[in-house]
Amino acid sequence: MSGPIVLGIESTCDETAASVVQGRTLISNVVASSMDEHARYGGVIPEIASRAHAEAFVPCVSKALADANMTLSDVDAIAVSAGPGLAGCLAVGVSGAKSLAWAANKPIYGINHVIGHIAVTQLQFGPFPEDTLALIVSGGHTSLLHVEDVARHIDVVGTTLDDAAGECFDKVARLLGFPYPGGPHIDRHAQLGDPHAIKVPQGLTQGKAGQQHPYDFSFSGVKTAVARWIEEQQAQGNEIPVDDVCASLADSVATVLAKKAMRGCEQYDSKTLIVGGGFSANSQLRAKLLEVGAEHGVEVRVPQLKLCTDNGAMVAMLGVNLVEAGVAPSNPDFAIDSAMP
Ligand code: KG4
Numbered sequence: 587m588s589g590p591i592v593l594g595i596e597s598t599c600d601e602t603a604a605s606v607v608q609g610r611t612l613i614s615n616v617v618a619s620s621m622d623e624h625a626r627y628g629g630v631i632p633e634i635a636s637r638a639h640a641e642a643f644v645p646c647v648s649k650a651l652a653d654a655n656m657t658l659s660d661v662d663a664i665a666v667s668a669g670p671g672l673a674g675c676l677a678v679g680v681s682g683a684k685s686l687a688w689a690a691n692k693p694i695y696g697i698n699h700v701i702g703h704i705a706v707t708q709l710q711f712g713p714f715p716e717d718t719l720a721l722i723v724s725g726g727h728t729s730l731l732h733v734e735d736v737a738r739h740i741d742v743v744g745t746t747l748d749d750a751a752g753e754c755f756d757k758v759a760r761l762l763g764f765p766y767p768g769g770p771h772i773d774r775h776a777q778l779g780d781p782h783a784i785k786v787p788q789g790l791t792q793g794k795a796g797q798q799h800p801y802d803f804s805f806s807g808v809k810t811a812v813a814r815w816i817e818e819q820q821a822q823g824n825e826i827p828v829d830d831v832c833a834s835l836a837d838s839v840a841t842v843l844a845k846k847a848m849r850g851c852e853q854y855d856s857k858t859l860i861v862g863g864g865f866s867a868n869s870q871l872r873a874k875l876l877e878v879g880a881e882h883g884v885e886v887r888v889p890q891l892k893l894c895t896d897n898g899a900m901v902a903m904l905g906v907n908l909v910e911a912g913v914a915p916s917n918p919d920f921a922i923d924s925a926m927p
């Protein structure tokens with residue numbers, strides 16, 4: 587095994603996570619989630635999540651180091667998500683990471699969580715080919731990115747103008763009576779339904795008039811259209827065909843994500859598409875991307891599930907990239923940025 591050893595720490599939302607990565611090898615990966623505590627509120631409650639991070643931080647980091655058979659003195663650097671995310675949650679992870687770096691006299695990198703979702707794919711698929719595109723989809727973000735140099739330069743090709751794809755699923759799921767997070771429930775029911783049963787708009791297929799590039803997404807109208815349709819059926823006393831609603835919604839969202847990702851690959855002459863974020867667990871999206879990828883000669887790299895959802899390995903992997911690229915560590919007083927672009 588060779589390469590820098592980095593301890594990665596993640597606390598942007600409801601997962602407290604720590605991991606040790608050396609070079610391109612995942613040595614340990616510990617994730618504690620406070621999801622169960624939020625489920626009954628129908629969404630993540632920032633105050634509860636922050637408290638959970640404060641409780642889980644030391645146990646998580648200790649376990650990640652113990653599983654790696656290491657102590658803090660063995661790592662070359664510490665990396666921590668500095669944004670985007672919930673401010674209170676970020677503050678816990680960043681303060682903790684700074685304390686560790688100070689006590690052990692190690693360099694620290696405050697990293698962008700979304701870029702971590704891209705970096706982590708190296709653990710499964712190896713280095714990035716030139717002109718890689720990345721589609722990052724979760725409850726908080728939907729972005730199409732051009733990866734020129736993961737340590738130094740990433741361009742935003744497209745982003746959501748309103749709701750993220752996962753958020754849209756979670757909101758419709760709520761209307762259908764599924765607990766939070768509803769995305770996986772929609773996925774399961776969609777597998778039993780007819781994707782063409784209900785006409786669900788794809789949302790911003792061409793891009794807005796006057797927009798510079800047609801790669802942005804919009805899922806708020808999709809959610810509203812489905813909500814209206816459900817209301818109409820209820821007003822008429824009709825039973826809601828849950829499986830068909832889920833299948834039609836999933837087909838619409840997967841189709842537009844896949845269409846724009848392929849359009850981006852053509853534009854950037856990219857033969858590789860990286861997919862990440864919690865929503866990339868979605869069966870309909872995975873199937874659609876593999877299908878259109880094969881049609882367009884694009885290799886679609888969707889990592890295993892434990893690397894898709896929020897974890898410390900994504901942070902550690904990006905930390906390794908920064909160390910390898912000779913990027914200077916963050917100043918000890920670096921700030922969190924909950925709206926980091
Ligand atoms: O990346 P993630 O774990 O957390 C952030 O939002 O950053 O993503 C969680 C999101 C939620 O909206 C959840 O409903 C959605 O991903 N999700 C899914 C599936 N698994 C998770 N959505 C659709 N189908 C799934 N199988």
Ligand code: ZN
Nearest residue numbers: 724863864896
């Ligand atoms: Zn994430």
